[in-house]
Amino acid sequence: MSFDFLAQALPGVQQLAPYVPGKPADELARELGLPLDSIVKLASNENPLGPSPKVIAAISQAVPELTRYPDGNGFVLKQALAQKFAVELAQVTLGNGSNDILELVAKAWLAPGLNAVFSQHAFAVYPIATMAVGAECREIPANNYGHDLPAILAAIDANTRVVFIANPNNPTGTWFDQQALADFLAQVPEHVIVVLDEAYIEYAEPGELPDGMDFLAKHANLIVSRTFSKAYGLAALRIGYAISSPMIADVLNRIRQPFNVNSLGLVAAVAALEDEEYLQESRASNKQGLQQLSTAFDRLGLSYIESRGNFIAVDFARDAAPINQALLEQGVIVRPVAGYAMPTFLRVSVGTEQENARFIEVLEQVLADAK
Numbered sequence: 001m002s003f004d005f006l007a008q009a010l011p012g013v014q015q016l017a018p019y020v021p022g023k024p025a026d027e028l029a030r031e032l033g034l035p036l037d038s039i040v041k042l043a044s045n046e047n048p049l050g051p052s053p054k055v056i057a058a059i060s061q062a063v064p065e066l067t068r069y070p071d072g073n074g075f076v077l078k079q080a081l082a083q084k085f086a087v088e089l090a091q092v093t094l095g096n097g098s099n100d101i102l103e104l105v106a107k108a109w110l111a112p113g114l115n116a117v118f119s120q121h122a123f124a125v126y127p128i129a130t131m132a133v134g135a136e137c138r139e140i141p142a143n144n145y146g147h148d149l150p151a152i153l154a155a156i157d158a159n160t161r162v163v164f165i166a167n168p169n170n171p172t173g174t175w176f177d178q179q180a181l182a183d184f185l186a187q188v189p190e191h192v193i194v195v196l197d198e199a200y201i202e203y204a205e206p207g208e209l210p211d212g213m214d215f216l217a218k219h220a221n222l223i224v225s226r227t228f229s230k231a232y233g234l235a236a237l238r239i240g241y242a243i244s245s246p247m248i249a250d251v252l253n254r255i256r257q258p259f260n261v262n263s264l265g266l267v268a269a270v271a272a273l274e275d276e277e278y279l280q281e282s283r284a285s286n287k288q289g290l291q292q293l294s295t296a297f298d299r300l301g302l303s304y305i306e307s308r309g310n311f312i313a314v315d316f317a318r319d320a321a322p323i324n325q326a327l328l329e330q331g332v333i334v335r336p337v338a339g340y341a342m343p344t345f346l347r348v349s350v351g352t353e354q355e356n357a358r359f360i361e362v363l364e365q366v367l368a369d370a371k
C-alpha cells in the first residue's frame with residue numbers, strides 16, 4: 001500500500017473539492033466529433049469579443065524577450081495603474097489573475113483558529129483559499145441571492161481576519177449600492193481586512209455600481225481586487241491586481257512569488273488599459289447581450305437573477321443538470337452551479353449576438369423536448 005498523503009494533508013485541504021472550471025470547448029468538440037467552431041461556450045464569463053488588436057500587437061513585440069524573466073516588480077503596469085487610480089505605486093499589488101490576490105490574502109492573514117466571512121453563493125475561490133490554509137469559512141445566508149451585508153457584519157468576531165465580498169457577485173450577478181457599502185465599511189472592525197472583489201466592475205456604466213477605489217482613503221483595511229480576465233478580455237494571460245493601503249500591499253508583496261505575473265501579461269495589461277475603446281465596446285456588447293438573454297428568458301417563462309456582470313443565472317425551477325446535459329449534446333456549454341447551492345440554475349455567460357442566439361435556439365428546443 002502506498003502512503004496516505006491525503007490523510008496527511010492539512011485538515012482544510014482534505015475537505016476541499018477542486019474548483020470545477022467551465023468545460024473547454026475543444027474537449028466537447030472531441031467528445032461530440034464536431035468542429036471546434038460549432039461549439040458555443042458561455043461558461044466561464046470570458047469576453048466574447050476576443051482580445052483587443054492593440055494588445056495582440058503589444059504581445060507580439062514582447063515575444064522575442066521570452067527567455068528573460070519578467071520584471072518582478074511589474075513597474076510599468078504598476079505605474080499605469082497608480083496613475084489611472086491616482087494612488088501611490090506602493091498601494092499596488094499584481095497577481096497571477098486576481099485569484100492569486102485572494103490566495104495571497106488568505107496566506108498572509110488566515111490560519112487554523114481564524115476565520116473568513118463571506119456570503120452563501122459567493123465566488124468559489126473564497127472557500128478554497130480559506131480552507132487551503134486551515135482557516136474556518138463563515139458562510140452567511142444570502143438575502144435573495146445577494147450579499148446580506150448586515151448579517152456578514154454581525155458574523156465577524158475576534159477571530160475574523162478577512163471578509164470577502166464581491167460586487168457584483170459571481171455566479172449570482174447581484175450587487176450592492178454605494179450607501180450599503182459605505183455603511184458596511186464604516187462598521188467593520190479595523191483589524192478585519194475587507195477584500196472587495198470587483199472582477200466585473202468595468203462592465204458597469206459610470207455611477208451604476210460603487211467604485212471601491214473611492215473608499216480606500218478612508219479605510220486602511222480595504223483591498224480592492226480587480227482583473228484583466230473579464231471586460232479586458234485577457235483571461236488566458238492571468239493578470240489581476242489589488243489596490244490597498246501601502247502596509248497591506250507590503251505584506252502581500254512579501255509573500256507573492258517573485259515573478260508571479262508573466263511578461264506577456266504585463267505588456268498586455270498596459271496596452272489594455274490604454275484601449276478605452278475596446279472597453280466601451282465590451283460594455284456595450286455585454287449590455288445588449290444581457291438584454292437579449294433576459295428577453296428570451298422572459299419569453300420562455302424562465303425566471304433569472306438580474307445581473308450586473310457578464311453572465312446571468314437562470315432558474316429552471318427543477319434540477320438543471322439534465323438541461324445542462326442536453327445543451328452539451330447540442331454543442332452549447334454553460335455553467336452548472338449546483339456546487340454553489342443553486343441546483344435549479346444554470347449560469348450563462350454573455351456571448352456575441354450570434355452565440356446568444358444559438359444558445360437561446362438550442363435551449364428552446366431542449367425545453368420543448370423535455371415537455
Ligand SMILES: *Cc1c(COP(=O)(O)O)cnc(C)c1O
Pocket residue numbers: 045096097098099100123166169170197199226227228229230235238239240
Ligand atoms: C472571474 C473572477 C475573478 C478573477 O479571476 P482571475 O481570472 O483570476 O482574475 C475574481 N473574482 C470573481 C468573483 C470572478 O468571477
